[in-house]
Amino acid sequence: MSAARSVYLTANVAILIFLIAPLAVIAIFALNPTPYIQFPPVGVTWRWFQKFWASPEFTNSLVLSLEVAFAVVVLSMAIGGAAAIGLERGRLPGARLVTALFLTPLMLPAILTGLAMFQLLLSFGIGRPVWALVLGHTVVAVPYVIRTTLAVLSEFDRRVEEAAAVLGATPTRVFAEVTLPLIRPGVFAGGVFAFITSFDQFPISLFLVTPGHETLPVVMFNYMKFDLDGTIAAASMVSILLAVGVVFIIDRLVGLRATVAI
Amino acid sequence: MSDRISRRAALVGAGAGLAMVAAPHVARAQAATLKITTWGGKWGDVMKGEVLPAFEREFKCKVEADQAFPFLPKLAASPTSAPLYDVLHTNSNEQWSALDQGLVMDKLTVREVPNIKDVYPYAVSDRIVGVSIFTSAIGLGYRTDKGLAPPTSWKDLADPKLAGVRGAYQIPVNSLGQSHLLLLGQLYGKGYQDLDAAYKALEALKPIKMVDFTGQMEKMILSGEVTMAVIHDSGILRYEGQNQPTEFAAPREGVLSLEQVLNVTPGSKVKELAFAFCDYMLRPDVQKKLAEAVWYSPANKTVSLDKKYADRLFITPEKVATLIQTDWKWYNARKDAIDARVARIMRA
Numbered sequence: 001m002s003a004a005r006s007v008y009l010t011a012n013v014a015i016l017i018f019l020i021a022p023l024a025v026i027a028i029f030a031l032n033p034t035p036y037i038q039f040p041p042v043g044v045t046w047r048w049f050q051k052f053w054a055s056p057e058f059t060n061s062l063v064l065s066l067e068v069a070f071a072v073v074v075l076s077m078a079i080g081g082a083a084a085i086g087l088e089r090g091r092l093p094g095a096r097l098v099t100a101l102f103l104t105p106l107m108l109p110a111i112l113t114g115l116a117m118f119q120l121l122l123s124f125g126i127g128r129p130v131w132a133l134v135l136g137h138t139v140v141a142v143p144y145v146i147r148t149t150l151a152v153l154s155e156f157d158r159r160v161e162e163a164a165a166v167l168g169a170t171p172t173r174v175f176a177e178v179t180l181p182l183i184r185p186g187v188f189a190g191g192v193f194a195f196i197t198s199f200d201q202f203p204i205s206l207f208l209v210t211p212g213h214e215t216l217p218v219v220m221f222n223y224m225k226f227d228l229d230g231t232i233a234a235a236s237m238v239s240i241l242l243a244v245g246v247v248f249i250i251d252r253l254v255g256l257r258a259t260v261a262i
Numbered sequence: 263m264s265d266r267i268s269r270r271a272a273l274v275g276a277g278a279g280l281a282m283v284a285a286p287h288v289a290r291a292q293a294a295t296l297k298i299t300t301w302g303g304k305w306g307d308v309m310k311g312e313v314l315p316a317f318e319r320e321f322k323c324k325v326e327a328d329q330a331f332p333f334l335p336k337l338a339a340s341p342t343s344a345p346l347y348d349v350l351h352t353n354s355n356e357q358w359s360a361l362d363q364g365l366v367m368d369k370l371t372v373r374e375v376p377n378i379k380d381v382y383p384y385a386v387s388d389r390i391v392g393v394s395i396f397t398s399a400i401g402l403g404y405r406t407d408k409g410l411a412p413p414t415s416w417k418d419l420a421d422p423k424l425a426g427v428r429g430a431y432q433i434p435v436n437s438l439g440q441s442h443l444l445l446l447g448q449l450y451g452k453g454y455q456d457l458d459a460a461y462k463a464l465e466a467l468k469p470i471k472m473v474d475f476t477g478q479m480e481k482m483i484l485s486g487e488v489t490m491a492v493i494h495d496s497g498i499l500r501y502e503g504q505n506q507p508t509e510f511a512a513p514r515e516g517v518l519s520l521e522q523v524l525n526v527t528p529g530s531k532v533k534e535l536a537f538a539f540c541d542y543m544l545r546p547d548v549q550k551k552l553a554e555a556v557w558y559s560p561a562n563k564t565v566s567l568d569k570k571y572a573d574r575l576f577i578t579p580e581k582v583a584t585l586i587q588t589d590w591k592w593y594n595a596r597k598d599a600i601d602a603r604v605a606r607i608m609r610a
Binding site: 034035036037038115118119122123125206207209211212218221222224225227228229 | 297301302303304305306326327328329330331332335336339340341344346475476477478480481482484485
């Protein structure tokens with residue numbers, strides 16, 4: 001093995017360890033019987049997972065987080081996908097400015113977006129319904145879908161669409177049977193990011209959740225302030241496993257290779 | 263007469279049907295809703311499990327209890343004429359900030375909250391905005407298995423043997439850290455407002471482990487990551503009976519008071535209900551239930567606690583006299599400068 005290859009492998013292993021080590025610590029904390037982080041662990045227990053699943057506060061927030069995240073995925077894929085097509089194909093005046101505007105939520109600190117939305121909702125007397133929470137998450141999720149879809153569209157061979165049109169397909173049919181399948185990896189990749197962004201979203205949720213309807217990250221934060229025990233680690237493990245599960249499902253649906261290639 | 267249903271009849275029927283379906287919701291909507299803030303953890307469990315349902319039944323209302331921080335920025339961002347909360351429960355420092363912004367009433371009196379007649383003077387002193395319903399005593403928590411003599415003075419935290427294993431709080435974000443800083447001025451300087459002496463004493467405590475939340479500090483003491491730390495008594499006493507090698511010491515110079523304060527927002531649409539809630543929280547039975555659940559010292563002096571709690575909590579005039587209340591108005595006015603200076607000290 002050449003020296004360069006050894007360095008390359010070592011660097012990769014080091015990065016892998018750097019990425020996995022925090023997860024390992026969480027797993028140890030989640031399975032350790034003591035209510036604090038202890039190394040080496042003194043045993044193995046499921047009590048923190050049991051406590052997590054037995055707590056209506058945690059389970060309800062998990063369900064709400066999942067519901068919101070799925071709604072955000074659908075909305076952001078629809079809005080982001082359509083916006084990307086419009087920006088790429090629409091020959092819109094000021095398309096660059098509009099693209100920049102769509103990406104603004106990524107540049108602003110999310111806590112400011114949350115606070116601004118909170119004030120807006122209250123000043124209109126709307127309150128904080130769940131749809132506002134979905135909307136808030138969608139605002140920061142849409143840019144991911146736009147970016148990933150634009151990346152696919154920039155590589156898009158338009159001659160395929162022209163061929164379909166020449167063969168007699170209507171514009172609607174061309175869109176449904178040619179354009180959509182080809183941009184699907186980009187839209188789905190954005191959907192994965194949208195899911196993760198929403199499921200982990202904390203700063204925006206902090207302002208938009210209502211009593212009794214808190215998302216999992218908010219409940220975890222509040223719990224940590226008073227009871228920092230293994231339940232938090234168990235909740236983190238559940239979150240991680242769910243995120244991995246979603247990536248797995250996406251892989252089944254569209255193929256992870258296509259998604260990763262973007 | 264036609265058998266067919268006329269459009270008008272259909273509309274009337276549909277309207278009546280909708281009204282029937284909506285009736286329970288309308289009835290519920292008519293019941294007043296009291297919006298409050300409250301803590302999580304065991305406190306939140308008792309509040310949501312027992313205290314609030316009992317209040318709702320007695321006052322025929324609905325209580326919306328927000329446990330999601332940060333309370334004050336959310337209240338500040340809501341219109342003052344339609345505040346997000348009717349009752350604000352925070353520690354004392356935040357109540358003073360809220361008062362500065364016109365978000366809470368400056369005083370609650372016996373007229374609005376009759377049970378105030380039974381509280382210890384500290385609960386409605388000039389250091390309190392609103393009314394303190396409980397207090398914890400901030401002192402020193404320590405490990406009993408490290409061969410240390412139990413601390414008797416705040417100055418014991420500066421013992422060189424504790425370098426790197428003593429704990430306190432991130433001063434910009436934690437009121438325990440802030441009140442401890444002022445106490446350092448009193449201990450090592452000319453008084454609570456002697457910030458120069460306080461900064462010097464803080465510097466002398468380095469290396470010190472600083473955390474944001476008291477919950478983190480509890481775990482650091484339990485895990486042995488720190489041997490001695492500034493902490494409120496409930497953070498140690500709540501593990502009583504679990505064979506943990508930890509103990510709480512009340513230094514002879516006095517203990518800092520960590521008050522749980524309730525106040526009412528001036529723009530509340532259900533102010534009478536908000537006052538009733540404050541009064542309810544001061545009832546002896548409610549005070550006893552919460553005090554024994556979370557080891558907080560009740561402010562109502564007529565409360566009779568079980569011996570185990572009575573022996574440890576601050577419920578006698580002698581013990582209450584040792585509580586030191588921080589001048590938050592003075593502190594908040596200088597907070598930005600203090601934060602900047604502390605940040606420099608801790609970075610150095």
